[in-house]
Structures are given as C-alpha cells and as structure tokens.
Amino acid sequence: MLDDTDRRILEVLLKDSRISLKDLAGQIGLSSPSISERVRRLEERGVIRAFTVEIDPKALGYQLQAIVRIRPLPGKLHIVRKLIEEIPEFCECDKVTGDDCYVARLHLRSIDQLDPVLDRIADHAETNTSIIKSRPIERRPPPLQRE
Structure with missing residues (x-):
C-alpha cells in the first residue's frame, strides 16, 4: 500500500518525471537520500514502471x-x-x-x-x-x- 508521502511523490512525478531528486525532496519535505530511497522502493515494488517520454x-x-x-x-x-x-x-x-x-x-x-x-x-x-x-x-x- 501507498502512504501519504508515496502518494505525494507520485503526484509530483506525474506532473514532471524529469524533476531532480533535490527538487522533489524540497517539494515533499524530505532529504534527498530519503526521497531517493522512496523512489527506488516504488520502482522495486512495481508502482513506478518507467520514467518515459510522451510523444505527440x-x-x-x-x-x-x-x-x-x-x-x-x-x-x-x-x-x-x-x-x-x-x-x-x-x-x-x-x-x-x-x-x-x-x-x-x-x-x-x-x-x-x-x-x-x-x-x-x-x-x-x-x-x-x-x-x-x-x-x-x-x-x-x-x-x-x-x-
């Protein structure tokens, strides 16, 4: 299951998947290492499958x-x-x-x-x-x- 912090991370990444971990950490209110670990766990669990480009x-x-x-x-x-x-x-x-x-x-x-x-x-x-x-x-x- 996702906690509130995971949901906030996903919401920010959905708006801009190219955001730096530093900027993501600033928006969420966590340290860069904490954000990095959370994103890694979301990837390992299959919640985040890819960071991709959307082509028109x-x-x-x-x-x-x-x-x-x-x-x-x-x-x-x-x-x-x-x-x-x-x-x-x-x-x-x-x-x-x-x-x-x-x-x-x-x-x-x-x-x-x-x-x-x-x-x-x-x-x-x-x-x-x-x-x-x-x-x-x-x-x-x-x-x-x-x-």
Missing part, C-alpha cells in the same frame, strides 16, 4: 487515430496477435472479453492509410473501426487517494 503523434504527422475491435476467425487468434504486433501503426492493443478478442489503437497519417493497414489482417479477422474525434480525457493513472 500529430507532431510526427499522424493526424488520425482509430480504435479497432478485432475478432479473429476460428483458429486464427495467434496469427492475428502476431500480425498486430508486426504492424507499427498499432500502438496499443488489449486482449478483452466479449465478442471481440482485441481492442487496438491505430495511429495513421491519413484516412487513406486505414484500409491498407486493416487489409493486412482481413483474411484472419473481422474488424470494426471507430475514428477518434477527440480525447476528452487523456490517459491518466488510477486515483492515488487512500482506499
């Missing part, structure tokens, strides 16, 4: 995003998974319950790119695609407050 797909020319529900044809589950892994436009994929086996997110430069990407799995799966118009809520962590 639009800055790289990917103007369109789509959500694709994928239902592999009988006996094709592993083939479809391998194809999804190999197609770089698929940036996320979740295996889900229900009628579909996978829900994936695509980044595309234009709508013209959609059919050629989906055609690569069409012999092995049925797809249902929704174009993303906006993201009212950006990806965010689960609530950090106490249970």
Whole structure:
C-alpha cells in the first residue's frame, strides 16, 4: 500500500518525471537520500514502471487515430496477435472479453492509410473501426487517494 508521502511523490512525478531528486525532496519535505530511497522502493515494488517520454503523434504527422475491435476467425487468434504486433501503426492493443478478442489503437497519417493497414489482417479477422474525434480525457493513472 501507498502512504501519504508515496502518494505525494507520485503526484509530483506525474506532473514532471524529469524533476531532480533535490527538487522533489524540497517539494515533499524530505532529504534527498530519503526521497531517493522512496523512489527506488516504488520502482522495486512495481508502482513506478518507467520514467518515459510522451510523444505527440500529430507532431510526427499522424493526424488520425482509430480504435479497432478485432475478432479473429476460428483458429486464427495467434496469427492475428502476431500480425498486430508486426504492424507499427498499432500502438496499443488489449486482449478483452466479449465478442471481440482485441481492442487496438491505430495511429495513421491519413484516412487513406486505414484500409491498407486493416487489409493486412482481413483474411484472419473481422474488424470494426471507430475514428477518434477527440480525447476528452487523456490517459491518466488510477486515483492515488487512500482506499
């Protein structure tokens, strides 16, 4: 479980994961060695998995995003998974319950790119695609407050 200090550390790191340990310690009110140890323990426990860079797909020319529900044809589950892994436009994929086996997110430069990407799995799966118009809520962590 997280204590209040761990939660405060995570809140600060979520705003700026590049903050120095000295500045983090100053914001939390602990010494740099104490903060360093706390961050190390959060990493060891798997609470913090990575310090990463968030890239804006639009800055790289990917103007369109789509959500694709994928239902592999009988006996094709592993083939479809391998194809999804190999197609770089698929940036996320979740295996889900229900009628579909996978829900994936695509980044595309234009709508013209959609059919050629989906055609690569069409012999092995049925797809249902929704174009993303906006993201009212950006990806965010689960609530950090106490249970």
